[in-house]
Amino acid sequence: MSGVTLDGVVKKYGAVQVVHDIDLTVAPQEFVVLVGPSGCGKSTTLRMIAGLEEISGGTVSIDGRVVNRVAPKDRDVAMVFQNYALYPHLTVADNIAFGLKIRKESKEAIASSVDEAASILGLNAYLERRPADLSGGQRQRVAMGRAIVRRPKVFLFDEPLSNLDAKLRTQMRAEIKRLHKRLGATSIYVTHDQVEAMTLADRIVVMNDGRIEQVGTPMDLFLNPASTFVASFLGSPPMNMVDATIETAADGAYAVFGGQRLKLDALPGLQGAAGREVTLGLRPEYVTLDASHPNRVNVDVELIETLGSEALIHATLNDKPFVIKAETKGAMSHLSGVNGFAIEPGMIKVFDADTGRALSGQTRVSA
Amino acid sequence: MSDITTEGKAGRPPVEELVAQAVEAERYSEPSRLQKVGDHLKREWQLYLLLAPMVIWLVLFLYKPMYGLQIAFKDYSIFRGVAGSPWIGFEHFERLFESEQFLRAIKNTVLISFWSLVIGFPIPIMLALMFNEVTNALYKRTTQTIAYLPHFISSVIIAGIVITSFSPSMGIVNAIINFFGGESIYFLTKPEWFRPIFVGTGIWQEAGFSSIVYLAAIAGVSPTLYESAVVDGASRWQMMWKITLPSILPTIIIMLIIRIGNILEVGFEMVILLYQPATYETADIINTFIYRQGLQAGQYDFAAAAGLFNAVVAFVLVITANAISRRFSRTSLW
Numbered sequence: 001m002s003g004v005t006l007d008g009v010v011k012k013y014g015a016v017q018v019v020h021d022i023d024l025t026v027a028p029q030e031f032v033v034l035v036g037p038s039g040c041g042k043s044t045t046l047r048m049i050a051g052l053e054e055i056s057g058g059t060v061s062i063d064g065r066v067v068n069r070v071a072p073k074d075r076d077v078a079m080v081f082q083n084y085a086l087y088p089h090l091t092v093a094d095n096i097a098f099g100l101k102i103r104k105e106s107k108e109a110i111a112s113s114v115d116e117a118a119s120i121l122g123l124n125a126y127l128e129r130r131p132a133d134l135s136g137g138q139r140q141r142v143a144m145g146r147a148i149v150r151r152p153k154v155f156l157f158d159e160p161l162s163n164l165d166a167k168l169r170t171q172m173r174a175e176i177k178r179l180h181k182r183l184g185a186t187s188i189y190v191t192h193d194q195v196e197a198m199t200l201a202d203r204i205v206v207m208n209d210g211r212i213e214q215v216g217t218p219m220d221l222f223l224n225p226a227s228t229f230v231a232s233f234l235g236s237p238p239m240n241m242v243d244a245t246i247e248t249a250a251d252g253a254y255a256v257f258g259g260q261r262l263k264l265d266a267l268p269g270l271q272g273a274a275g276r277e278v279t280l281g282l283r284p285e286y287v288t289l290d291a292s293h294p295n296r297v298n299v300d301v302e303l304i305e306t307l308g309s310e311a312l313i314h315a316t317l318n319d320k321p322f323v324i325k326a327e328t329k330g331a332m333s334h335l336s337g338v339n340g341f342a343i344e345p346g347m348i349k350v351f352d353a354d355t356g357r358a359l360s361g362q363t364r365v366s367a
Numbered sequence: 368m369s370d371i372t373t374e375g376k377a378g379r380p381p382v383e384e385l386v387a388q389a390v391e392a393e394r395y396s397e398p399s400r401l402q403k404v405g406d407h408l409k410r411e412w413q414l415y416l417l418l419a420p421m422v423i424w425l426v427l428f429l430y431k432p433m434y435g436l437q438i439a440f441k442d443y444s445i446f447r448g449v450a451g452s453p454w455i456g457f458e459h460f461e462r463l464f465e466s467e468q469f470l471r472a473i474k475n476t477v478l479i480s481f482w483s484l485v486i487g488f489p490i491p492i493m494l495a496l497m498f499n500e501v502t503n504a505l506y507k508r509t510t511q512t513i514a515y516l517p518h519f520i521s522s523v524i525i526a527g528i529v530i531t532s533f534s535p536s537m538g539i540v541n542a543i544i545n546f547f548g549g550e551s552i553y554f555l556t557k558p559e560w561f562r563p564i565f566v567g568t569g570i571w572q573e574a575g576f577s578s579i580v581y582l583a584a585i586a587g588v589s590p591t592l593y594e595s596a597v598v599d600g601a602s603r604w605q606m607m608w609k610i611t612l613p614s615i616l617p618t619i620i621i622m623l624i625i626r627i628g629n630i631l632e633v634g635f636e637m638v639i640l641l642y643q644p645a646t647y648e649t650a651d652i653i654n655t656f657i658y659r660q661g662l663q664a665g666q667y668d669f670a671a672a673a674g675l676f677n678a679v680v681a682f683v684l685v686i687t688a689n690a691i692s693r694r695f696s697r698t699s700l701w
C-alpha cells in the first residue's frame with residue numbers, strides 16, 4: 001500500500017492563488033478527510049493529486065514517486081465523483097468494467113473483478129441495468145465499484161455523498177467505512193460535511209481559504225481546535241464563542257464578560273495576560289446545569305428544542321447566542337427553570353481575539 | 368312548504384344539512400375539462416403568446432394552402448377556380464406514373480438523396496467531433512467560421528462558384544487536370560458528373576453549419592464523464608468513441624429521422640441553377656419536374672398531383688423512420 005505526500009503544493013489560476021503551500025503526508029492505508037467550507041481549495045487539492053489539475057508549485061508524490069508531470073492514468077489512483085460520473089449508455093456491469101476494458105485486461109479477469117466488486121457492493125441484481133434505472137445510492141455504489149475493480153494505490157473521493165438524501169448519506173457513510181476496512185486502501189476524501197469528516201476519518205485536514213488550518217484525529221480536532229475557525233466548523237451544534245477579557249487574581253486567571261466571570265485553567269499563554277482580549281470556546285456538550293458548581297454564569301434562555309434523549313437550550317450570553325446541550329433523562333421538567341450553566345476550567349478553550357489562534361493547552365476528558 | 372323545515376321529517380336530514388352537503392360537493396367537485404383548459408391558459412398565457420406567431424405562420428402558409436391540394440383530383444382551370452373545376456379522380460396520378468420523365472425524376476431524387484445521406488450525413492458529425500478536439504481557441508474559432516461561411520452564401524452565388532470552378536476554359540478544376548496533362552472535361556454537361564458535383568456542393572455548403580447541432584449536443588455531455596475516463600486511463604480517441612459518440616447518439620438519430628423525412632426534398636434551387644437539358648437524365652428531380660410542368664407548362668393540376676405524391680411518400684418515410692427508431696433505440700421525434 002502506498003502513501004501520498006504533498007510538499008508545498010500551490011495552485012494558481014493566473015494571478016489568483018487558490019491553494020497556498022499545502023504540506024501533508026497521508027500514510028499507507030490511512031483514511032484522510034479534507035474538510036472545509038465551499039471554495040476553501042479542498043477539491044482543487046484532490047484534483048491535483050488525481051492529475052486533473054496542473055500543480056502550480058510544490059510536489060505531489062504517490063508511493064514515493066513525484067507525480068507532478070505524470071498523466072492521471074499512470075498515477076494509479078481511482079476517483080469517485082460527486083455526480084457519480086456514470087456512462088448513461090452503459091449497463092452497470094459495463095460501467096464497472098470500463099477502466100479495465102480501457103486497460104485491455106482479459107475478458108475472464110474483467111468478469112471476475114466485476115463479480116467481486118458487485119458482491120462487495122450488493123450490486124449483483126442490477127448488473128444489467130442502466131444508471132437511469134438506479135437510485136442515487138445504487139449509482140454511487142456503481143461509481144465505487146468502478147474504483148474498486150481498478151485496485152488502485154490510492155482512492156480519491158470528491159464529495160461522493162453530497163447528492164444523496166440525509167438517510168442514504170448515513171447508510172453510504174457506513175458502507176464507505178466498511179469498504180475501507182475491508183480493502184485497507186489509502187483514501188483521501190473531500191467533503192464540506194463535518195459529520196462525514198468526523199465519522200469517516202483516521203485524520204481530518206481542516207482547510208480554509210486555500211490553507212490548512214489544522215490536521216489531527218477527529219477527537220483531537222474536536223477537543224483541541226487550533227483556531228476559532230476549526231472550533232466553530234467541527235461539532236454539531238458548533239462551539240459557543242464568547243468575547244472576554246483576561247483578569248488575573250491570586251488564585252489564577254479569569255475571563256470576564258458582561259459583568260460575569262469564568263475561572264480558566266492555568267495556561268502558559270495566559271501568564272501576565274491581564275487585560276488581554278480573548279475569545280472563549282465552550283462546547284455545548286461540556287457545559288453542565290449544576291447549580292452548585294463554583295464556575296458558573298447566568299444566561300437568558302430563549303427556547304428549548306427537544307431532540308429526544310437530549311435537548312438544545314438556546315440562550316443568549318453577552319448579547320450573543322449560546323447553546324447548551326443537556327440530557328433530558330426522559331423528561332423536560334428539570335430544564336424549565338434553567339438560567340445559567342457551569343463548566344470545568346479545563347474545558348474552556350481560549351483563543352486570541354485578534355488572530356483567532358488557540359492560547360489554551362490540551363483539553364483533558366475524564367473517562 | 369311543510370316539507371321544508373329546519374327540523375326535517377322523520378328519517379330525512381334537515382334542509383341546512385342538505386344545503387351544506389351540496390355546497391361541500393360543489394367545492395370539491397372535479398373541474399370540467401373546459402375549466403381545466405381555461406385555468407391552464409390563464410396560468411400559462413405568456414407561453415401561448417410566444418407560440419402564437421409560429422402557429423399563425425404554420426396555419427397561413429402550410430395548412431391553408433392545403434385547400435388547393437384538391438386540384439390534384441380536378442381538371443383545374445384558372446378561370447373556373449379551385450371550387451368550380453370538375454373532379455376527375457386519379458387521372459393525373461395515372462398520367463404521372465405513365466410518364467417516363469416522372470419515373471426518372473423519382474429515381475434521380477432518390478439517388479441524389481441517397482448519396483447525400485450516405486456521404487453527407489456523417490460529415491457534420493465528424494466535423495463536430497474534430498472541432499471538439501481542437502484545444503487552441505483561436506484555431507477553433509477560425510476553422511469553425513470557415514466551415515460555417517458557405518451556409519450564409521446565396522445558392523445563386525454558390526452555383527456561380529461551382530460553374531466557374533468546373534468551367535472547361537477557366538475553371539480551377541480543369542486547370543489542375545490540364546496541369547497534370549489531362550484534357551478538359553465539360554463537367555456540367557455530362558450526366559455522370561452531375562450527382563458527384565451536386566452532392567459535393569451540398570456537403571461543402573451545409574456540413575459546417577449542420578455540425579452546430581452536434582457541437583451543442585457535445586457541449587451538453589458532463590465534463591466529469593471525461594475526467595473519470597481520464598483517471599481510468601482512456602485516450603482522447605477512446606473518449607471520443609466511448610463517451611462523446613454514444614452521448615450524442617440520440618441527437619444523431621433525431622437528425623437522421625428528419626433527414627429521412629426530407630429524402631424527397633432535394634435542394635430545388637441548386638438543381639435549377641446547375642442542371643441543363645443535357646444533364647436531365649441524372650439531374651431532373653421531382654421538384655424540378657413539378658416546376659417545369661406546373662409553372663412553365665401551366666399544368667397546375669398535374670403538378671399538384673406530383674407534389675401531393677411527393678408529400679405522401681415523405682410523410683410515410685418520416686413515420687416509418689420514427690417508428691423504427693423508437694423501437695430500436697428508444698429515441699424518437701414523437
